[in-house]
Amino acid sequence: VNGEVQPDSALEIARAVRSGGRSAASVLTETFIRIERANPCINAFTRLFRARAQAEAAEVDAKLARGEDPGLLAGVPYGVKDLFDVAGESTTAGSGARRQAPPAQADAEVVRRLAAAGAVLVGGLNMDEYAYGFVTVNAAFGTTRNPHDLERLAGGSSGGAAAAVAAGLVPFALGSDTNGSIRAPASLCGVYGLRATHGRVPVEGAFPFVHNLDVVGPFARTLADLEAVDAVLAGRQEGRGPEPQLRIGRLDGWFDQATEEVHEALRPVAETLDAHPIRLERAEAARSAAFVLTAMEGGALHFEALRRDPMAFDPAVRDRLIAGVLTPGVALSRVERVRRLFRLELERLFERADVLIAPATPCTAPRVAEPEFVVDGRMLPARAHLGMLAQPLSLAGIPVLTAPLRRSGGMPVGVQLAAPAGREDRLFAVAERLERSGHIAAASLPT
Amino acid sequence: MERSPLAETQAAALAALIGLDLPDACRAGVAQNLELLRSHLRRLDEALDSAGEHGGDAG
Numbered sequence: 302v303n304g305e306v307q308p309d310s311a312l313e314i315a316r317a318v319r320s321g322g323r324s325a326a327s328v329l330t331e332t333f334i335r336i337e338r339a340n341p342c343i344n345a346f347t348r349l350f351r352a353r354a355q356a357e358a359a360e361v362d363a364k365l366a367r368g369e370d371p372g373l374l375a376g377v378p379y380g381v382k383d384l385f386d387v388a389g390e391s392t393t394a395g396s397g398a399r400r401q402a403p404p405a406q407a408d409a410e411v412v413r414r415l416a417a418a419g420a421v422l423v424g425g426l427n428m429d430e431y432a433y434g435f436v437t438v439n440a441a442f443g444t445t446r447n448p449h450d451l452e453r454l455a456g457g458s459s460g461g462a463a464a465a466v467a468a469g470l471v472p473f474a475l476g477s478d479t480n481g482s483i484r485a486p487a488s489l490c491g492v493y494g495l496r497a498t499h500g501r502v503p504v505e506g507a508f509p510f511v512h513n514l515d516v517v518g519p520f521a522r523t524l525a526d527l528e529a530v531d532a533v534l535a536g537r538q539e540g541r542g543p544e545p546q547l548r549i550g551r552l553d554g555w556f557d558q559a560t561e562e563v564h565e566a567l568r569p570v571a572e573t574l575d576a577h578p579i580r581l582e583r584a585e586a587a588r589s590a591a592f593v594l595t596a597m598e599g600g601a602l603h604f605e606a607l608r609r610d611p612m613a614f615d616p617a618v619r620d621r622l623i624a625g626v627l628t629p630g631v632a633l634s635r636v637e638r639v640r641r642l643f644r645l646e647l648e649r650l651f652e653r654a655d656v657l658i659a660p661a662t663p664c665t666a667p668r669v670a671e672p673e674f675v676v677d678g679r680m681l682p683a684r685a686h687l688g689m690l691a692q693p694l695s696l697a698g699i700p701v702l703t704a705p706l707r708r709s710g711g712m713p714v715g716v717q718l719a720a721p722a723g724r725e726d727r728l729f730a731v732a733e734r735l736e737r738s739g740h741i742a743a744a745s746l747p748t
Numbered sequence: 749m750e751r752s753p754l755a756e757t758q759a760a761a762l763a764a765l766i767g768l769d770l771p772d773a774c775r776a777g778v779a780q781n782l783e784l785l786r787s788h789l790r791r792l793d794e795a796l797d798s799a800g801e802h803g804g805d806a807g
Contacts, residue, residue: 313760379789586795589788596785608768620777623770627762628785636793689781 304449311377311472311526315419318361318376325358325376325421332378332423335469343446343455345465347383347425350390354378357421363395364419372419373533380461381475383425383442384432384508385409385517395428395458396509397441398606398613409506411475411517411534418533423471424460430615432477433599433622434458434486436672436688440615444669448746449712453666458487459520463490466520467713468746473521473530477507479514480591481661481691484717487520487703488661489687491713491744493527494520495731498722499698502534511598514591514695522743524704524736528729541726544734550585550654555588556690558676559663565708566714567660570740574731579654586668587643587693590636594696597633600625604690617684640696647697647721656731657719660690661703665712694719702728704741713744755779 309317317323333349340346364371381387384394386405393399407413410420427437427445437445437460445460447453448468455464459476463486468475476483478496487494495518507517519534521527551571557564570576588715600607600622603614607626611619650657663686664674672683694701699722703715720727735741756775759782761769770778 424792583795583799584793589791589795592788593785593792596781604768609773611768611774616773616777620774621781622758623763623768623774623778624781624785626766627759627782628770629791632789632792635789638801639792639795642795642801 306666308469308472310523311374311521312529313708314377314472315373315375319365319371321365323376325361326355328376329358329378329421329423336423339468339470340391342451343448343464343468344443345426345445345461345468345470346380346424347427347442347461350387350422352389352558354421354423357416361419361421372417373529374415376473377420377473379415379420379463379473379475380424380465380471381412381422382428382462382477384428384477385412385475386506387412387422387425388423392508395430395439395442396614405506407443407506410503412506414533414536421588426459426465426474428461429458430618431599431603432458432479432482433618434684435481436670436684437461437486438617438684439644440617441480442706447666449491449744450666452670453668453712454672454683456489456490456662456666458482460486462520463487463492463494466490466492466522468481473519473526475517475519477510477515477517478695479510479516480595480695481688483518483520484661484691484701484703484715488715489666489713491705491715492520492522493524493705493743494518494703495527495531496701497531497535497725498700501700511595514595524729524732529748531725541730544730545727547655547731548648548653549574549576549728549731550657551576552581552657552659553578554580555584555693556581556659558689559660560676562675562711563660563662563664563714567716568707570706570716571658573740574658575734575736576658579650579657581650581657581693582646583639583643584693586639587696588689590639590643591692591696593628593632594636596625597623636655643693644697647699651721655720656727659717659719661715661717662687663690665714691717698722699747700725700728702732704732704735705744707740707742708744718740749778752779755783
């Protein structure tokens with residue numbers, strides 16, 4: 302994988318297609334060539350939906366020929382994490398046991414919205430089985446490799462989506478984020494990712510994990526693409542007036558648990574935004590609450606299948622799910638009480654800051670052969686812990702945008718921008734400012 | 749993490765209680781993950797204690 306050719310952004314492709322400069326069919330042909338060339342190295346796509354993609358591209362071209370508006374994302378190719386329903390295809394959710402599952406009867410709601418906007422779905426993307434992990438190391442579908450260094454992890458659980466976008470195979474992709482599964486791989490692969498306010502983007506037709514935490518959302522290489530796709534997914538675009546004066550808080554305490562390399566990368570952003578240190582109390586407990594809730598709800602969701610045939614699961618996921626099943630139900634009331642306390646804490650914090658920033662991951666991408674990292678002298682396994690700085694914010698249901706920090710060398714790493722529920726506009730305003738000042742940009746691939 | 753035969757036996761017994769026959773291959777992993785969950789539950793207890801919120805799980 303190298304950066305010889307930097308493919309166009311989603312909005313550039315759509316402009317070219319809408320103006321008649323390129324056909325959707327030709328964009329699709331180039332996309333398949335790019336995927337065939339690079340995918341064997343990174344293992345981002347698990348399958349391609351060729352016939353469907355050709356039909357969707359032909360429909361866009363036909364609409365243009367008839368003088369009709371083909372939509373905001375006309376002819377833009379994209380991929381989806383393997384947990385979205387695609388009509389006529391089995392929704393594997395990353396499980397080898399579900400390869401022969403009955404085909405989905407209809408598209409997931411977000412896939413339907415993207416089709417209506419003229420986007421062209423090209424294939425399914427790798428993930429940790431049932432989205433339970435931060436590594437995209439999958440017993441049935443293999444390991445997704447980081448396009449910036451094939452010896453390193455792409456992160457997870459939406460690792461295929463992040464890697465496909467980072468490698469330029471598609472300009473955007475859809476993932477899901479329960480505990481950080483968009484933010485962690487976006488950080489490690491050097492692309493943008495958005496976890497919108499819980500409930501803002503419909504999850505119908507996405508294979509569930511933890512009802513109270515699940516969010517679906519996009520990855521992209523430019524901020525403008527991220528915002529455009531988010532508008533389509535949410536079915537609306539909040540207007541943004543002149544850039545507001547926003548107070549920025551730099552989360553410390555729990556969120557200081559990162560390598561020196563990550564702190565170094567984040568420092569210029571904090572200085573530019575004049576971010577003041579701010580402490581989010583109970584962040585560690587919030588992380589634990591999300592951890593326990595995920596194990597218990599995930600375990601309950603898969604209980605019957607675990608009882609029927611535990612060996613059909615990816616061993617790394619199975620043992621975590623079973624442990625969740627065995628955890629006494631009384632723990633859930635503690636989770637809920639911690640969640641309530643934590644939300645109050647966040648409300649208080651948002652009286653002193655409009656946007657909070659923190660590293661998205663505690664480190665850059667760990668090696669595939671050694672899937673672990675060290676913070677504060679402790680060695681932690683990546684599968685369960687790469688999302689440790691993302692998990693507390695999941696529990697609050699607030700929107701979080703991950704942006705790639707511009708670096709002069711080294712592997713990519715991202716910053717989380719967080720705002721109160723429903724205030725995605727603040728996130729895009731701050732990110733736009735950082736993009737303009739050159740502090741964030743999708744990481745270039747090595748040539 | 750070091751294996752604990754006792755923890756593995758306990759995990760298997762707990763699983764049997766709800767009709768889940770824990771294969772040998774799972775026991776070590778399940779026991780380790782249960783220990784991890786226990787450590788997170790302790791953190792929840794500490795947070796509730798420090799907020800003066802403990803007791804009343806039924807509420």
